[in-house]
Amino acid sequence: MFDRKEKSAGGRPPAARAQDRPRAAPESDWTERSDMPVYRVVLWPNRSLSPRARRWVMVLVALGLTAPVVPYIATPIFWGLLPFEGAAFFALWLSFRRNDADAQLSEVLSIWPDEIRVERREPSGRVLRWRADPYWVRVMIHVGGRPENYLTLKGGGREIELGAFLSPEERTRLAGDVEQAIQKALRSQP
Secondary structure, rough: EEEEEOOOOOOOHHHHHHOOOOOOOOOOOOOOOOOOOOEEEEEEOOOOOOOHHHHHHHHHHHHHHHHOOOOHHOOOOHHHHHHHHHHHHHHHHHHHHHHHHHOEEEEEEEEEEOEEEEEEEOOOOOOOEEEEEEOOOOOEEEOOOOOOEEEEEOOEEEEEEEEOOOOOHHHHHHHHHHHHHHHHHHHHOO
């Protein structure tokens, strides 16, 4: 999810988990800048369920899976159904765990008058970095393909995807904001 006012996406960031993630060794020419960027946005996947709501879903599913088995308690049918009920509940639990791991994905886009940077932190802890001169960067929306309104930045000899986990409308809005920020950065060059 992208929020134009807060320059962030996906609701509240998983800050507590982000601090615990291992960091990859920085590239030799990638140094932190002390000057403020003209534009900075942090993107991450949308979280549709809070931890409390997820617990309620798990409780309701457990009750729903238990209801059909109750009449068969203490019969051979109960023991035949129990592994399938347990497997269904375990599969749901595993999918929530996988969703938590995937939610640690984030992308940070920063634009200065002389440089544009994208830093992507993957759930595995791997950090991917890209940078280019804003003058040569082109913001491209691929309308006809799949996924719809696929957003890429092209420059520095590479083309990278940006916000692939956002909705098509959010990617379109982000593309416009990034294009405007690049133009603003280029106008502010000395």
